[in-house]
Amino acid sequence: MIRRAALLLLALWLAAPVALAQETVVTGLSTENIALNATFDGSELFVFGAIRRDAPIPEDADPLDVIITIKGPVRPITVREKSRWFGIWVNRSAVRIRETPSFYAIASTRPMGDLLTETERLRYRIGMDQAVRKVESAPGVEDTRPFAEAVVRLREESGLYARLDGDVSLAEDTLFQTHIKLPSNIVEGDYVAEFFLVRDRKVISSGAAEIVVEKTGIERWLYNLAHNRPFIYGLFSVALALAAGWLAATAFRIAKR
Amino acid sequence: MQIYLPIAEVSVNALLLLGIGGMVGILSGMFGVGGGFILTPLLFFIGIPPGVAVASAANQIAGSSFSGLLAHLRKRTVDLKMGSVLLAGGLLGSGLGVMAYSALRKMGQYELVVSLLYVVLLGVIGALMLIESLRAIRRARNPNAALASRKRHTWAHGLPLKMRFRASQLYVSAIPPFVVGVLVGILAAIMGVGGGFIMVPAMIYLIGMPTKVVVGTSLFQFLFVTGFTTVLHAVENKSVDAVLAVILLVGGVIGAQIGVVLAARLKAEQLRVLLALLVIFVCLKLAADLVIRPAELFSIEAARG
Known part of the structure; x- marks a missing residue:
């Protein structure tokens, strides 16, 4: 099978050093478009970058972590739930969700569990619970949470959503890289890669880049x-x-x- | 060898698709049935979304009817006038069927309705075939048993709007063939079947057409009704996968040739029992999927733009 890897190339970011942040994430971007063709069997996205540092790391500093997220185009969906009706299983309740990414991967250097404080996590909208947003209320449905959870579960099963704890490798506290698998049923559109630099459970620097996925x-x-x-x-x-x-x-x- | 189907938006094994097309082709070569009623459920089983399976099966039937029709036109075994009456009904039925399909899909009930229809249809066809083939086996053992004769006059002949059908040597009401056409058109649009299992018996026993023009005339109707259904599904529901249809077609044509050879070498009655059992098995599998608690109760449906 043809495997195309879109490269996020490293480019030097020569912006003036930010006064507060001593460490900044450097993500230059040069992407090949990802092609979905007749033999498209999923492909792998190779993401890498570097950390720019103005001063040496203090000896008593907490370890540095990197979180990378990739988000696909946001689409509205309808989630249906089957229940038994005259002996057969029938779709009986439905909930519309107005905003949910068609693809969502979270990769990090260590398990996400307590990598960030809850405030920071919500502020930067990192996490599966942050993917499924704007759940509309529906008649006859008291609790829409199982529907939102089902979206994450179903999409994790089909490879559209992925938690890649520990998949980002960080070398010398400077260079980081990861591979993210894209399944064959991803949709066309603009994908956004976001990079977060984490120290002491806080995001100290972030960056974003865009990737175009096209059917060819x-x-x-x-x-x-x-x-x-x-x-x-x-x-x-x-x-x-x-x-x-x-x-x-x-x-x-x-x-x- | 995985192939990505652009409209179904799934990757499937191309050889598996060829095999399914080939198997259905063997059935049609051996028994002279179209095989749509077994093709579409098999597509459900391998994970093609039901809507795409049905619309693409209609597309596949259009292609497979064409070469057969050409052969019958050459032999002049097509009643074009009768075919046109059946077709007029078929186009109306197809339109109604596609409207019903869209409405059911919006309610999220299409999958359920198509499964139920298939369970009923396959159950009836399978049971009838089993009874018929067992009877044929008994008849073969006892050659003195009388053969049922074709009734030339039925209640259908008493209706108004009589027309003369020269190729069929009939002077009958146009209402029964039109109604049969409507019914077959609805089935084509909702279930992705040609409808031969209804049309052929109706033509012989209800309308009283001579057997030699039945197959050619029904192919004429299938070609245009399934072609029309394909275009309607493409416009209304964007669910026609041309790549899927073409792979199934190629498999089907190859299979049909194998089927013709096999039919000449094997005993038809025993084969018919096998086909009946296969139909009943698919029926039971679909029924089980409806009754057994599914592992996953939730499903996601993209709002198609």
Whole structure:
């Protein structure tokens, strides 16, 4: 399978040193577009960066940690719950969620558990509970929390959401890197990578970069045709099927002679 | 070999798809059935979203009917006038079916309704086939048993709006074929089947058409009704996966050739029992999925733009 890795290249960020922060995250960005093509079997995103430091690390300082999140385009969804009805299992309640990323990965140097204070975590909106937002109330549904939890559970199972505790490696307290797997069913659009530098359970520096994920080749063409000009696509599908059916049958007739 | 289906938005094994298309093709080559009623549930089982499975199966049937129709046109075994009446009904039915599909999908009940319809349909077809083939086996052992003769005059012949169908040598009301066409059109749109299992018996026993024009005429109707259904699904629901349809088609054409060879070598009655058992098995599997508590009660549906 073709595996394309989009590289987040390191670029030197020569901005004036920030007065308060002694350590800043450096993330230059140069991305190849990620292509979803006919043999798309998921790909791996290689993310790396460096920490710029104006002064040596004090000897009594807490250990340094890095958190990297990747967020896909935000889409509205409907979550349905089945319950038993006359002996069979039927979708009986539904909740609409207005904002939820189609892809969400959180990678960190150490388990997220107590890496950040709750205030910091909420401030920077890091965590699975922060992914599913704006849950609308629905008639007959008293508690929408199981629905929000189901989104995270289902998407973790399909690889669209991922908690990658300890997957970021940090060398010499300066260079960090991680690999994030993208499954084949990710959607097209603008993805955002965010970098957080953490010391003493506080974010001391952060940065962001954008990655464009596109469907390429014949897949992109078909998908776009189907969504932008559905009538033409419908006619095309029928014509293609007629041609394929006729060709295959004719080939067999000739082969038999 | 994984292949990414652009509309279904899933990766599936291309060989598995070819195999499913091939198996359905073998069935159609051996028994002369279209096989849509077994193809679509198999697509559900391998994880194709039901809506995409149904719409793409309609697309696949359009393709597979075409070469068959050409062969029948050459042999002049198509009643175009009767076909047009069936087709007029079919187009109306297809429109109604696609509307019903969209409404059910919005309510989140499409999957349930299509599963229930399949359980009923496969249950009835499987049971009938089993009874019929067991009877045929008994008849083969006892050659003195009388064969049932085709009734030439039924209640359907008494209805108004009579038309003359030269190729079928009939002067009958246009209402029964139109109604049969509507029914088959609805099934094509909701279930992704050609509808031969309803249309062929109706043509022979209800309308009284001669057997030699039945298959060609039904292929004529399938081609246009499933083609129309495909375009409607593409516009209304954006659920037609052309890549899926073409892979199934190629598998189906190859399978049909194998099926014709196999049918000549094996005993038809015993094979029919096997097909009946397969149909009943798929029916039971679908029924079990409805009754057994699912491992996951929640499902996510993207709001399609």
